[in-house]
Amino acid sequence: MRKCQWLMISLMLVLLAGCGYQAQAKIQAVASFSIIADLVAQVGGDKVEVKSIIPFGGDPHHWEATSREAISIAKADILFYNGLGLETWIEKLVDSAGTSSLRKVVLSQGLIPLPGVSHDHHDHQGGDPHFWHDVDHVKHYVKIISRELTELDPGNQEYYERRAQAYLEELTKLDNWLVEQISMIPVENRKFISYHASFNYLAHRYGLEVIGHIVTNPDSEPSARDLGVLASVLNKHNRKVIFIEPQAANQLRLAEVLASEVGGKVYTLYSDSLSSEAPTYLDMMYHNGKTLLEALK
Ligand SMILES: [Zn+2]
Numbered sequence: 001m002r003k004c005q006w007l008m009i010s011l012m013l014v015l016l017a018g019c020g021y022q023a024q025a026k027i028q029a030v031a032s033f034s035i036i037a038d039l040v041a042q043v044g045g046d047k048v049e050v051k052s053i054i055p056f057g058g059d060p061h062h063w064e065a066t067s068r069e070a071i072s073i074a075k076a077d078i079l080f081y082n083g084l085g086l087e088t089w090i091e092k093l094v095d096s097a098g099t100s101s102l103r104k105v106v107l108s109q110g111l112i113p114l115p116g117v118s119h120d121h122h123d124h125q126g127g128d129p130h131f132w133h134d135v136d137h138v139k140h141y142v143k144i145i146s147r148e149l150t151e152l153d154p155g156n157q158e159y160y161e162r163r164a165q166a167y168l169e170e171l172t173k174l175d176n177w178l179v180e181q182i183s184m185i186p187v188e189n190r191k192f193i194s195y196h197a198s199f200n201y202l203a204h205r206y207g208l209e210v211i212g213h214i215v216t217n218p219d220s221e222p223s224a225r226d227l228g229v230l231a232s233v234l235n236k237h238n239r240k241v242i243f244i245e246p247q248a249a250n251q252l253r254l255a256e257v258l259a260s261e262v263g264g265k266v267y268t269l270y271s272d273s274l275s276s277e278a279p280t281y282l283d284m285m286y287h288n289g290k291t292l293l294e295a296l297k
Contacts (some may be wrong), residue, residue: 027152030073032090033060034274035132036141038281038292040080042167043145047156053093059247065093073097077152082147084142085131086145100124107141114200126283133202135175139168145232174285181289183205183276189238189296197247198271202288214242214254218256222254223226231261235267240264241295247273254270267295 005074029050031037044050053069054060055247060082073079074097081087083106094104113127131137146164182190192199193212203210212233215222222230240262240273242255255266269291270284278284 006192018123027078027149027259028076028151029184030079032079032087033272035272035281035284036080036082038140038274039101039107039138040145042144042281043160043164045159045163047065047124047153048149054273057247057273057278060272061088063087063089065096067096069093070097073102074099078103078105078148080105080107080148082106082129083129084113084127084129084131092143102146103152105137105144106138107144109144111137111140112206116197127198131201132199132281133199133271134179134205135171135285136205137201137236138178139171142167142171171280178206178285178289181293182208184293185296186238191237192239192241192243192292192296193234194243194269194271195251198245199243199269208292211237214244214251214258227254227258227261230258234258234262239296243291243295244264245269245271245273246249246275247271265295267291 001217026046027044027048029044031040031042031050031052034052034056037050038048040048051072052289053065053072054063064077070093073094076099079094079102081090081104094102108131110130111193113129115171116126116128132141142164144273146160146228149160153160190207191209191211193214195214195278197210197213199210201206202208210265212228213232234242241258241264242259244251244255244266246268252266258283260263269288270278274280274284279288
């Protein structure tokens, strides 16, 4: 009898250990910033645990990586990042994590970039890295994510493909909706000034024109002369609106100075980060579409 009890207990322990192992067997993924982390989570569902290196509100162009991030990379199975020179800090971080088995996936691979804006630090690797403002490009990211997760975890191929397919359908809806929103803006008003050079793909895909940036390089503040040039651009525009981006510090003051000079208004567009108000890529893009229409119609 006693022997039988012990057998039961050991069997339960084995089963519990088995369950514990299952829980830990989720793919450990790391993404460079919040938008990419969301895309990985949309495809990976409960089979993938994804961490974003840069938290909500952080700026992917600049990041002082710490040993904590090196540790999460060292423990990860796979790292997803945008590439094309956006995350200038990532190679150093991966080196400092000292892991050789990590799978590194550049999501912008295979896309043809728009040119970077001159004097912008973005263009040093030959193009504008902000692909995700064109929904078609995000579909490309999602397909790569699905393929990579399947290669790591072929037993769940059907699961990843089903989730990717459902999300691609959501993206098609978003894309059509954006086209519709922009079509309601009078053609002569489809121009805007953004904080930094992050909306070229949005403009290119949906028929808008970016007529200026508050900063040409997120590393430096604009001069009084730069602001004067922007003020004269705004003065000629039907809608004196300026868009700021929540991830960059100092910009609200600059935008307000500029807006007060021309009697204009300041709106927020999400560019390089999610936030608690827009916690997913879809939320961010729906917010941006609504805001563009409200500001420019
Ligand atoms: Zn940017």
